[in-house]
Amino acid sequence: MKYGMRGLLAVSVLVVAAAPAFAETAATPVGTDTRAWLQLQASGDAADGSERPMPGEVADRVYQRYLKSFEQPIPAEFKREQISSGGGSQ
Secondary structure, eight states, X not given: OOSHHHHHHHHHHHHHHHXXXXXXXXXXXXXXXXXXXXXXXXXXXXOOOOOOOOOHHHHHHHHHHHHXXXXXXXXXXXXXXXXXXXXXXX
């Protein structure tokens, strides 16, 4: 080992001593900012408000894809995929 036990102990003490200070400075602003963003998002105050219609060609393609989805019947049940790691029993 390059630094030995004393070096490892010194690094451990530094990390443990710095952790509470970092937690106090990092947790408070992030929590406050996150709550503010969520409140702004929920209120809709920053929403654009203008409609953005879908161009005709895109709307046609979306509608065709929707209609095509009805060509296959919905199965009565869905089979689950078997996932195995090769060593276990199932």
